[in-house]
Amino acid sequence: MSPFSGSASRTREWRHLRLTRDGGVATVTLARPAKLNALTFGAYADLRDLLAELSRERSVRALVLAGEGRGFCSGGDVDEIIGATLAMDTAQLLDFNRMTGQVVRAIRECPFPVVAAVHGVAAGAGAVLALAADFRIADPSARFVFLFTRVGLSGGDMGAAYLLPRIVGLGHATRLLMLGEPVRAPEAERIGLLSELTDEGRAGSRAAELARRLADGPALAHAQTKALLTAELDMPLAAAVELDAASQALLMNGEDYAEFHAAFTEKRPAKWQGR
DSSP, rough: OOOOSSSSOOOOOOSEEEEEETTEEEEEEEGGGTTTOOOOOHHHHHHHHHHHHHHHHOOOOOEEEOOOTTTBOOOOOOIIIIIHHTTHHHHHHHHHHHHHHHHHHHHOOOOOOEEEOOOOOOTTTTHHHHHHHSSEEETTEEEEEEOOGGTSSSSSSSHHHHHHHHOOHHHHHHHHHHOOOOEEEHHHTTTOOOSSSOSOOHHHHHHHHHHHHHHSSHHHHHHHHHHHHHGGOOOHHHHHHHHHHHHHHHHHTSSSHHHHHHHHTTTTTOOOOOO
């Protein structure tokens, strides 16, 4: 995402989520616990716009995405979204579905790693938000459910049919997206959906620890690695290795690369600047 902004001022208060910061780590919490953090039109739009703002700031080096209360996110709010969409025409429905996809693109394209801390249910759109993150840390009680076919819609919602096969393989992705059956944390770990399975109640703290480790590391190297992982998913090998070569040449001319050599020579920890 571009670091350049126009006339719009920085948003001081987000109505549909909670944002906290701690020395380069931002935590975004979905905060509708009474509704299992079900997403509304405003929540989608806030997530899209927040990620764009944080990307322009360049002060965030890692982000934790979490849910308050008994679960991570139960998906789109049945009353506020599903009920409302029944009254929309095709143009309005296309605008809405494009917006939900923009949230996933924002997670994938922001220049910092995103760590999803999953406890309880991650269903529908909530499962796809976790899927779009760079890391998924989950409690043993966590469960993922891609519900879309169970409400009469395509399982390929919000980029799920693009992302899921690349993470767990086509066979598992077909089963999860077509049948819409719950996948509990132990199976999610077995098929590669999870980055880490924690002890019960530890997903949030482990996600914060990982985000801190990432934020204290070489931010520019992390950003470029994330960009290449996304860009090279659909590239032929020749194009990918050429892009790798250009990226490494730029990073080798950066301050962090020189700092590593100086720290190694002087037998001290590196002081990463993200430049």
